[in-house]
Amino acid sequence: MKVIVVGGGIGGLWTALNFRRASVVVVAPEKSDGSTFRAQGGIAAALDPHDSPLLHYEDTLRAGGYFNDRKAAMVLTHYGPMVLNRLVQMGFRFSPKPHLEGGHSLPRIWNVGDETGKRLLLFLRDKVKDRVEWIKSRATSLLKERNRIVGVKIDNGKEITGDAVILATGGYAALWKRTTNPSENTGEGILMAALSGATLSDLEFMQFHPTVTLTDPPILLTEALRGSGGRIVNEDGEDIVNPLLPRDVVSRAIHRYLREGGRAFLDLERVNLERFPLAREVAQRFGLRVPIGPAAHYSIGGVRTDVWGRTDVVGLWAVGECADTGSHGANRLASNSLLEALVFGYRIAIDVEEDVSQWPEFSFLKILNLIYQEGNVDVKRIGEILHRWVGVERERDHLKEAIKQLEKLGGIGNLARGIAEAAFWRKDSRGAHFRKDHPSPSREFFGRLGVRFRIIR
Ligand SMILES: Cc1cc2nc3c(=O)[nH]c(=O)nc-3n(C[C@H](O)[C@H](O)[C@H](O)COP(=O)(O)OP(=O)(O)OC[C@H]3O[C@@H](n4cnc5c(N)ncnc54)[C@H](O)[C@@H]3O)c2cc1C
Structure with a gap:
């Protein structure tokens, strides 16, 4: 074999x-x-x-x-x-x-x-x-x-x-402008599978990591730092959010704080940095209060x-x-x-x-059938669109705009459109997907969305 x-x-x-x-x-x-x-x-x-x-x-x-x-x-x-x-x-x-x-x-x-x-x-x-x-x-x-x-x-x-x-x-x-991933992680293999007929799912759930430096490229500061005494604070050293809550909650709290014009920091004062060589390096550059924000992760x-x-x-x-x-x-x-x-x-x-298993037939709440668009790929442009319209908090008109813009892009732009379409379809909030216009989970949407692509020649 x-x-x-x-x-x-x-x-x-x-x-x-x-x-x-x-x-x-x-x-x-x-x-x-x-x-x-x-x-x-x-x-x-x-x-x-x-x-x-x-x-x-x-x-x-x-x-x-x-x-x-x-x-x-x-x-x-x-x-x-x-x-x-x-x-x-x-x-x-x-x-x-x-x-x-x-x-x-x-x-x-x-x-x-x-x-x-x-x-x-x-x-x-x-x-x-x-x-x-x-x-x-x-x-x-x-x-x-x-x-x-x-x-x-x-x-x-x-x-x-x-x-x-x-x-x-x-x-x-890496389809998003601010990401913790290497630039090659654009989901190329996922799109390849979709074009061979495989169903994609849960595309709308992108986890944003809350403690990422504001540098270019961004550097992720591990969650373990928060488990070891790291705090998330504002300019005055006051706590913004409990640092040990799940990532989506912490990311949203920081996102809102930044949106209001504030600044957020990871405070490392209480952390023994001996165990964390990367964080030690970052602290040497920024001091023990490191400016941070969420990034697609x-x-x-x-x-x-x-x-x-x-x-x-x-x-x-x-x-x-x-x-x-x-x-x-x-x-x-x-x-x-x-x-x-x-x-x-x-x-x-x-x-x-x-040969233990059998080829599955999955059940979905809904299947979105999307047409694959040929055309130019501009990953930087995709990054800007997703960052602006399909970020930590989403809403109907923003998602519509993202879809409209992504329709003009071919190649991996199709996957990004699939993400935006999925986020548009899910009119509720749960986990990593947060809709400002539908801020609570809804029974009606308790189920998976499948996404399929078709090439029309
Ligand atoms: C900064 C950071 C910190 C993280 N920390 C943790 C952590 O502490 N704990 C944890 O559980 N997870 C963590 N994660 C997530 C975890 O690292 C990843 O989910 C996991 O490593 C994914 O492994 P993978 O093999 O699926 O993909 P990857 O490690 O991304 O590897 C993908 C591989 O596919 C190759 N490839 C891509 N496209 C093609 C192609 N077309 N043809 C051939 N090859 C291709 C790439 O070159 C690469 O070799 C972290 C992620 C990041 C970015």
Whole structure:
């Protein structure tokens, strides 16, 4: 069996590593750090004897506004301890104690200081190097024959075929002007999947990280700093918001404060910066009160999958940030995303080799069928539109304007239009999606929106 994994972050490399018999080809560019390299806080898992996967499950549902797919959240939290132990058995070393992050009822974030992602990526690269063939290229499209994905086309035009394709191309937060993600994270793989017939979902849920420097490029200051005594204050040192509330609440409080003309800071006075080399560097530059604002951070939506990572297109699986397992609900609990890649990557390898699951037919509250527009792509222009009209707080007329502007852009502009259309459709507020004109959750919208794209020639 030959398996093609597209993407070289935690989702791709970890999944590749979990195959026992299949020969694995990884397709990812030479410089392919993705978001994984930047991940700081760590990985959430209920490993401590005082903790339990059920408590982690409850925290995950609470942060997700109870919009989570229950089965996926259950799998995520209950497989957590096992996959972390598996990493440790392979030789990965975490710091001895977990720390606390917003939304968690106990300290359960396993880390390597604030360099968890970097260490993990280097570890995984080393582990896969003798086990996979690595083609240093970008995939440009998926190959489909008789309704089945049979391979990928890469940027030199070559076609690579195999028995299964696993998409691990990361999220789309870099479509926004202010983002914590590397610029390549524009959701290219997600759009590729959509153009091969896969349904996307939860696109309207973009998580904005509240504590990001106002520099260009912006620097994320990890949530763990707030778990270790960091405060969010105004010019006079007064608290603006409880720093340990979920990210959407903290982001909105800061956004409103900034909108009113105020300034917001992360106050590091009470934090022991020994454990946080990056924050120490930032503090040397700005002092212990660092000016901050929210930035687009984590794509909750993506290619819809079941709990085995299967999409609704035969032959195609998705893992990591490009996938939408539904486990995060309307808002991702801090440090559940590296975990999601580990848990579902492990399960995908089993499913592909053993054929455990079946090709799913998802049920949605509504499906938006969008026509793919050919045309020019201007990512900078997309960034400005999303930043201005589809930001931390949204409203009807702004979303309409965004859609109108995005209709003029082709390529990845289609994905951005899908996001704006989804945010326009969801006339309520929950988790990361906040509508000023519909500020409360509504029963009528308690369900998922599927987004499909069609090319008309
Ligand atoms: C600053 C920052 C801090 C974070 N901190 C944490 C944290 O503490 N804990 C936590 O759980 N999560 C954290 N996250 C989120 C987490 O890092 C990501 O969700 C996770 O790393 C995503 O992994 P991935 O493998 O899905 O995608 P990525 O790591 O983004 O990797 C995507 C890969 O796909 C490749 N690729 C993209 N398009 C193509 C293509 N067309 N063809 C071939 N290859 C392609 C890229 O080159 C890259 O190798 C953080 C994110 C950021 C940005």
